[in-house]
Amino acid sequence: MAGANLKYGFQVEVPLAYEAAVALTRDALAARGFGVLTEIDVRATMKKKLDADFRPYVILGACNPPLAHRALTAELPIGLLLPCNVVVHAGDEPGTSVVAVLDPVALLGLTGRPDMEPMAAEVRALLQQVLAQVRETAAAPQPSLKGS
Numbered sequence: 001m002a003g004a005n006l007k008y009g010f011q012v013e014v015p016l017a018y019e020a021a022v023a024l025t026r027d028a029l030a031a032r033g034f035g036v037l038t039e040i041d042v043r044a045t046m047k048k049k050l051d052a053d054f055r056p057y058v059i060l061g062a063c064n065p066p067l068a069h070r071a072l073t074a075e076l077p078i079g080l081l082l083p084c085n086v087v088v089h090a091g092d093e094p095g096t097s098v099v100a101v102l103d104p105v106a107l108l109g110l111t112g113r114p115d116m117e118p119m120a121a122e123v124r125a126l127l128q129q130v131l132a133q134v135r136e137t138a139a140a141p142q143p144s145l146k147g148s
Helices: 018-029 042-050 065-074 075-083 104-111 112-139
Strands: 005-006 008-016 035-041 057-063 084-090 097-104
Touching: 008 112, 018 035, 018 057, 018 084, 018 097, 018 112, 035 042, 042 057, 065 075, 065 104, 065 112, 075 104, 097 104, 097 112, 104 112
Parallel strands: none
Antiparallel strands: 005 008, 008 097, 035 057, 057 084, 084 097
8 A cells, every 4th residue: 555654544645635635535435335424624623722723634533334333242342442533634735635544453453352353454454445546536637628
């Protein structure tokens, strides 16, 4: 998977404006069975609570219902580790954005339960597919509209 690896997640930078990157990320999540349960507009929150300016930045709480059900059935308090956080923010260069996902293997490792590892790996694979779809779609040539 191309993109920067973090100790706690994965990210890719794409040549898209922020709004387009958010929309593309939502589409890629939906294509892999994730719904967005929560949305935190970090920029608006920083402005409202601290009167601080911040780059466009959203935290999406993504949930894949069948996988969440399996996790909650295995260990009820695991809801403390849900949903999967997905971040989209404006990049350092104009017209770029960064999309990042939490690594469920790192997160579910906190449980100390080896039986959770296969499920965590399954969620990791799906989230990496989300990043790959975002990266590949953003890199694809866009059709030009010709005047009539």
